Amino acid sequence: MENNNDLSALYHLISKIVRERSSKRNFLSDDVSIDILKDIIKDASRAPSGTNTQPWKVTCVTGETKKKLTNAVLEAAETGDATLEYEYMPPKLKEPYMSRKRAVGYALYELYGIERDDYPARKAAMLRNFEFFGAPVGLFFRMDRELLYGSWLDVGMFMQNIMILARGKGLETCPQQAWCEFGPIVHRVLGIPNDEIIISGMSIGYASKARENTLVSERMPLDDFTTFLN
Numbered sequence: 001m002e003n004n005n006d007l008s009a010l011y012h013l014i015s016k017i018v019r020e021r022s023s024k025r026n027f028l029s030d031d032v033s034i035d036i037l038k039d040i041i042k043d044a045s046r047a048p049s050g051t052n053t054q055p056w057k058v059t060c061v062t063g064e065t066k067k068k069l070t071n072a073v074l075e076a077a078e079t080g081d082a083t084l085e086y087e088y089m090p091p092k093l094k095e096p097y098m099s100r101k102r103a104v105g106y107a108l109y110e111l112y113g114i115e116r117d118d119y120p121a122r123k124a125a126m127l128r129n130f131e132f133f134g135a136p137v138g139l140f141f142r143m144d145r146e147l148l149y150g151s152w153l154d155v156g157m158f159m160q161n162i163m164i165l166a167r168g169k170g171l172e173t174c175p176q177q178a179w180c181e182f183g184p185i186v187h188r189v190l191g192i193p194n195d196e197i198i199i200s201g202m203s204i205g206y207a208s209k210a211r212e213n214t215l216v217s218e219r220m221p222l223d224d225f226t227t228f229l230n
């Protein structure tokens with residue numbers, strides 16, 4: 001067994017990476033090496049999964065394919081041609097979730113320098129999703145459409161591993177459900193069959209020093225979401 005000093009150093013390191021990860025929304029165009037991506041994806045696949053089913057599938061997009069996808073989705077966004085891959089949230093978000101959603105949105109607009117009622121500027125900021133916020137690499141997480149809730153958990157854990165491991169390579173990420181608003185286009189451009197569901201996209205790259213990247217989103221105090229029973 002590891003000694004206590006090793007464990008405390010390990011905890012310190014892991015907790016630092018977990019605490020300091022945040023979604024970045026402005027990336028440098030610097031390339032990310034394919035070997036680094038492969039290391040991260042391979043190590044992330046040590047994620048647990050129910051009965052070791054390993055339901056995750058990944059599509060990694062760069063270069064011309066990435067451009068093609070960006071153009072196709074931006075064109076559809078312009079014409080209002082959105083088709084949801086799946087409902088992420090209930091149509092009417094109740095409290096306290098709605099307030100939390102608003103709070104992070106307003107905090108982000110403030111960093112962008114966008115007034116709350118400047119809807120065209122808000123839309124332009126949202127559309128940056130479809131340029132992967134300038135990142136050179138986009139990841140898409142898919143799984144067999146027939147699988148159920150448990151497998152969604154598994155893919156989520158795999159995604160979290162990617163986000164944490166990326167930090168160890170100096171990379172940053174932004175998970176992006178926004179792509180799922182244009183499900184059929186992502187399927188078509190990336191050749192993803194319809195018996196697979198696209199769970200999320202993700203930008204990955206080296207972060208710029210843009211103000212929006214300084215956002216530290218709020219978290220509830222421990223006692224607000226944890227019950228200790230004895």
Ligand SMILES: Cc1cc2nc3c(=O)[nH]c(=O)nc-3n(C[C@H](O)[C@H](O)[C@H](O)COP(=O)(O)O)c2cc1C
Nearest residue numbers: 021022023025104129174175176177178179200217
């Ligand atoms: C599955 C998932 C999908 C998300 N989709 C988007 C997205 O489409 N665009 C975006 O800017 N942020 C997206 N986010 C990032 C969240 O807004 C972010 O995680 C949350 O505000 C907490 O901030 P933090 O990641 O910086 O801690 C997503 C996060 C998750 C977990």
